Every structure is written in structure tokens, then in C-alpha cells.
Amino acid sequence: MYPASVHIKEVGPRDGLQNEAQFIRTADKVALIDRLSDTGLDYIEVTSFVHPTWIPQLADAVEVLQQIKRRHNITYAALVPNMKGLYRALEADVDEVSVFMSASEGHNRANINKSIDNTFPVLQEVVTEALAAGKTVRGYISTVIGCPYDGKTSPEQVRYVAEHLFEMGVQQLSLGDTIGVGVPTDVDALLTYLLEYYEAEQFAMHFHDTRGTALANVVASLSHGITTFDSAVGGIGGCPYARGASGNVATEDLVYLLEQMGIETGIDLGKMQQTGLFMEQLLQKELPSKLTAVARGE
Numbered sequence: 286m287y288p289a290s291v292h293i294k295e296v297g298p299r300d301g302l303q304n305e306a307q308f309i310r311t312a313d314k315v316a317l318i319d320r321l322s323d324t325g326l327d328y329i330e331v332t333s334f335v336h337p338t339w340i341p342q343l344a345d346a347v348e349v350l351q352q353i354k355r356r357h358n359i360t361y362a363a364l365v366p367n368m369k370g371l372y373r374a375l376e377a378d379v380d381e382v383s384v385f386m387s388a389s390e391g392h393n394r395a396n397i398n399k400s401i402d403n404t405f406p407v408l409q410e411v412v413t414e415a416l417a418a419g420k421t422v423r424g425y426i427s428t429v430i431g432c433p434y435d436g437k438t439s440p441e442q443v444r445y446v447a448e449h450l451f452e453m454g455v456q457q458l459s460l461g462d463t464i465g466v467g468v469p470t471d472v473d474a475l476l477t478y479l480l481e482y483y484e485a486e487q488f489a490m491h492f493h494d495t496r497g498t499a500l501a502n503v504v505a506s507l508s509h510g511i512t513t514f515d516s517a518v519g520g521i522g523g524c525p526y527a528r529g530a531s532g533n534v535a536t537e538d539l540v541y542l543l544e545q546m547g548i549e550t551g552i553d554l555g556k557m558q559q560t561g562l563f564m565e566q567l568l569q570k571e572l573p574s575k576l577t578a579v580a581r582g583e
């Protein structure tokens with residue numbers, strides 16, 4: 286019933302840090318990413334090339350990508366909203382470009398300052414140029430279950446955006462429960478609908494744990510054949526343009542759950558917990574991850 290292995294994409298240095306008000310020094314971000322590179326992960330989203338006024342924390346995106354110790358077997362990815370962002374990302378020689386938009390109009394406008402239909406041509410150009418530059422391209426759809434501005438999102442709205450992104454040439458779509466409102470029955474309804482049109486391998490799930498439902502939603506997704514999940518070390522994260530959004534499912538907690546279920550992740554839990562503790566030092570606070578609390582000795 287469950288898959289033999291799961292692919293975890295670490296988004297902590299991007300989704301995690303973007304929500305932190307206190308600026309983390311570039312050298313500390315680099316140290317964090319270098320530690321993550323040593324945990325067995327093969328995918329790390331390291332930063333984003335958005336407008337620095339919108340997300341000041343990640344204004345040092347080029348420097349971060351240039352200073353990390355890259356391993357050949359790890360994909361170092363970054364968010365890119367438009368062509369200006371793509372030029373910066375290519376200058377920094379990012380491995381994979383992630384474009385992003387929302388299934389709901391309200392969040393799309395708040396987050397990237399455009400309507401959904403006006404976002405498609407912007408992302409089309411980014412995807413075409415990124416592929417031409419030899420990069421792989423991932424897509425995110427936010428607010429796939431609920432939106433802080435518009436309320437409940439329908440699976441049909443998600444498919445409308447997914448169809449456009451796949452047609453552009455996006456290779457995998459990460460479906461985000463941005464504000465962590467979903468429960469397993471919502472995930473069942475969404476995936477039952479989408480998998481009538483697409484293959485499970487075309488999707489990753491991206492759960493925020495605002496209401497403590499992220500791991501339950503992971504298990505629900507596994508039973509639909511989903512084998513890629515995004516998570517953030519320490520359980521940090523959130524979108525500053527989604528009121529009430531909070532941390533991603535913690536990578537340590539996800540690794541524990543999956544490995545205990547007999548599902549391979551390739552990640553060293555002990556090293557990930559130590560990285561969670563390192564993240565706590567950087568941010569000077571206790572983080573939501575349960576397995577980091579275990580490592581703290583609680």
C-alpha cells in the first residue's frame with residue numbers, strides 16, 4: 286500500500302528563512318546549507334530571486350548560491366518569479382528554477398501582485414528561458430486547499446492552474462497547503478480529482494503544519510501514490526503574504542515517520558536533528574520540530 290521510498294525536498298533555507306524577520310548573515314545561511322548537504326538530501330531549495338523589498342531576508346540570494354559548497358549529486362534550487370529573477374538566478378548558476386503562483390486569486394495578487402491569468406505569460410517566459418539555459422523547472426501552486434483571502438479552494442481551480450503550468454513545460458508541480466488548513470479528507474478529495482488527469486509522479490506535496498495536520502496529510506498523500514514531499518528542517522517557514530501561515534512540516538519529523546513506516550528516505554535522522562539544533566542556534570529560539578525537541582533531550 287505504501288511506497289518503498291520517498292523523495293524529500295528540503296525547503297528550509299528558502300521557505301523557512303523567508304518568514305524570519307531578523308536578518309540571518311549570509312555566512313550563517315551558507316553554513317546551514319552546507320550542513321544540510323551532509324545529511325543525505327539530494328535536493329535543497331536554497332533561496333529565492335524575488336524582489337528584495339518583498340522578502341529582505343533573501344536579498345543575498347546570489348551570494349548564498351556562490352558561497353555554498355556544492356555537491357555534484359545535490360540539486361540546488363531557487364524560487365524565481367519573473368525574468369529579472371531568472372537573470373539573477375542564472376548569474377548565480379542555480380541548478381533548478383522553481384516558478385510559483387496560487388490556485389486562488391486573492392493569494393496570487395497579495396503574493397506576486399498580479400491576477401492568475403496575467404501571471405501565466407510571465408511564468409511562460411521564465412520557463413521557456415530556463416529550459417533553454419539547460420535548467421530543470423519545478424512549479425508551485427499555493428493555497429490548493431484554502432486561501433487566507435478567498436476561503437476554500439476547489440480542486441477544479443487547482444487543475445486550471447496545473448494545466449497551464451504543465452503546458453509551459455514545468456516538470457513537477459508542488460501543491461502547497463500554504464496556510465495549513467487541510468485535513469486528510471481534503472487531500473483525498475484533491476488527489477482523487479487530480480489523479481484522474483495526471484500521474485502521481487507529476488506532483489509533490491508541500492504541507493504547512495499550522496494546525497498540526499501536516500503528517501496526517503502526508504500519510505493521506507502516500508496512499509494516493511505520492512512519493513515526493515517538501516519539508517523544512519526545524520519545522521520553520523511560512524509565506525509572509527499569507528496571513529496566519531506558519532511552519533512547514535519538519536524534515537526530521539517526516540524522516541522519522543517515513544523510516545518507521547519502512548519507507549526509505551536516504552536521510553540520516555541524527556544529522557538532520559543536529560541541523561535542527563543548529564537552526565535553533567541561528568534563530569535563537571526553539572523550533573516546532575518534535576524530533577529536534579527529542580534531540581534537545583525533552
Ligand code: HMG
Pocket residue numbers: 300303333334335336337339340364366367369370371385396397398425426427428460461462463491493523524525526
Ligand atoms: P512588482 O512590484 O509587481 O514588480 O513585484 P514589477 O515587475 O512591477 O517591478 C517593480 C520593480 O521591481 C522594478 O524595479 C523591477 O526591476 C524590480 P524599478 O524598475 O522600479 O527600479 N523587480 C525585481 N528586482 C529584483 N528581483 C526581482 C524583481 N522583479 C521585479 N525578481 C514580484 C512582483 C513578483 C517581483 C513581487 O511581488 C515579489 O517579489 N513577490 C515575491 C513574494 C514572495 O517571495 N513570497 C513568498 C514565496 S511563495 C511561498 O512561500 C509559497 C510556497 O512556499 C508554496 C506554499 O507554501 O504554498 C512556494
Ligand code: MG
Pocket residue numbers: 300461463491493522523524533
Ligand atoms: Mg511554503
